[in-house]
Amino acid sequence: MTGAVATVVLASMMLAGCGSAGNSKPSSGGASSAGGAGSQPAAGTAAKPEDKKPSLTFRLADTHPPDYPTVMGDKKFAELVSQKTNGRIKIDVYPSSQLGEEKAVVEQVQLGAIEFTRVSSGAVADFNKPMGVFSLPYIFDSEEHEWKFLNSADGNKLLDGMSGSKLIGLAYYDSGARHFYSRKPVKSVADIKGQKIRVIQNKINIDLVESLGASATPMPYGDVFSALQTGVIDAAENNWPSFDTSNHYSVAKNMILDGHQRVPELLMMSKAAFDKLSDEDKKIVKQAALDSVQYQRDEWKKFEKKSEEKIRAAGVTITEVKDVKPWQDAVKPAIDKYRAEFKDVLEAIDKARK
Known part of the structure; x- marks a missing residue:
């Protein structure tokens, strides 16, 4: 430590x-x-449990x-x-x-x-x-x-x-589900390539982003707004409420609903x-x-x-992903790298799918 x-x-x-x-x-x-x-019951009043x-x-x-x-x-x-x-x-x-x-x-x-x-x-x-x-x-x-x-x-x-x-x-x-959002236009998985993207500070997220051809930048959540604002990073990823309450949508005006994680x-x-x-x-x-x-x-x-309505009303460009397979194919190396380590849990997750 x-x-x-x-x-x-x-x-x-x-x-x-x-x-x-x-x-x-x-x-x-x-x-x-x-x-x-510091709570005290009124004089002459029996104390209640909450007092x-x-x-x-x-x-x-x-x-x-x-x-x-x-x-x-x-x-x-x-x-x-x-x-x-x-x-x-x-x-x-x-x-x-x-x-x-x-x-x-x-x-x-x-x-x-x-x-x-x-x-x-x-x-x-x-x-x-x-x-x-x-x-x-x-x-x-x-x-x-x-x-x-x-x-x-x-x-x-x-x-x-x-x-x-x-x-x-x-x-x-x-x-909820997590999506990428960026200072730059993002219309497809190909647009992620080459971007500097903030990730949660763990190795799997780094591998995920790098499998997309992007540069992973681990940093604390509280540092992301200024990093986006100054161009230290191009993009980040999170859910609708966090994109809203962090005010990231004011500096990253493009969001693609790829739903790559549910964490x-x-x-x-x-x-x-x-x-x-x-x-x-x-x-x-x-x-x-x-x-x-x-x-x-x-x-x-x-x-x-409420967050989605607010972000759309703010003029952020929202891109729907109609075919998720290109995204799944791109990140397959990240899954394969950890498949043996999480074999039992992944099998249990697959069982829940059925």
Whole structure:
């Protein structure tokens, strides 16, 4: 671990002990309505469960803004945990990368300096190799196919396997399909060739982009806007809501709906923090996470539609892909390179297709 990260982790541990994050303020809503440490019942009034000071206060980090669907899911999860524990466990949600970008946050979660986070499974691949399977292109035919696998025993097996990486996988959240968008016109797979494209910081995404004849540029999500604006990169790739809320559409005026990936989000907890919970509280946390999924998925669908309408209205050139086979053929080397490594999971994904 670098000296810079170590310093951040140490500071986070100190802040966690104080039950706050310095000047950073958690997002309102969700668990924050569950009676904070300073709540006091009115004189002569019996204390209600929600008026009690929580015995445990945790933090949940998210990259996205407060109204983003993953953050809405975080808040619902925090609210459910508070309800199910009568306010004993309080989870403060910190959106907008207040606690750091995804890779740095995952490192802190492994150490127990931050207790919870919501991150892309693509960002977890460097910490837990099996999660890299979701970065492979075109392994899912549709949203239905994806969720049939995620909700299966094989999907749950991937979550359970994260404990060996000092992480507890609690639930999958929706993140839709990912598409390329660029400062330059993109009408076909051939137009991707030669472009400098930002990718999530994992090897599979680098191989995917390079299989298209482009130059992969790994960088944190928060750096992409300025990189697009200044021409450090030509293009990036993401889903409709992220293209919208990041304001990338204001500088990358061309989007092609190739749907190369469906990379689920992960709601996860530090194993160090999880192991300190009672068996009852472990069950509550896990069930609350699962119970928050449908709410998050519903919020995703609404937000995705709104983002698409906004982006189209802004004059971004949107190109539909009527035949995905040229794209699939182009990225086949990236899939073949990892086929043996992910053989069992790919077979399970194929089984879900049937």
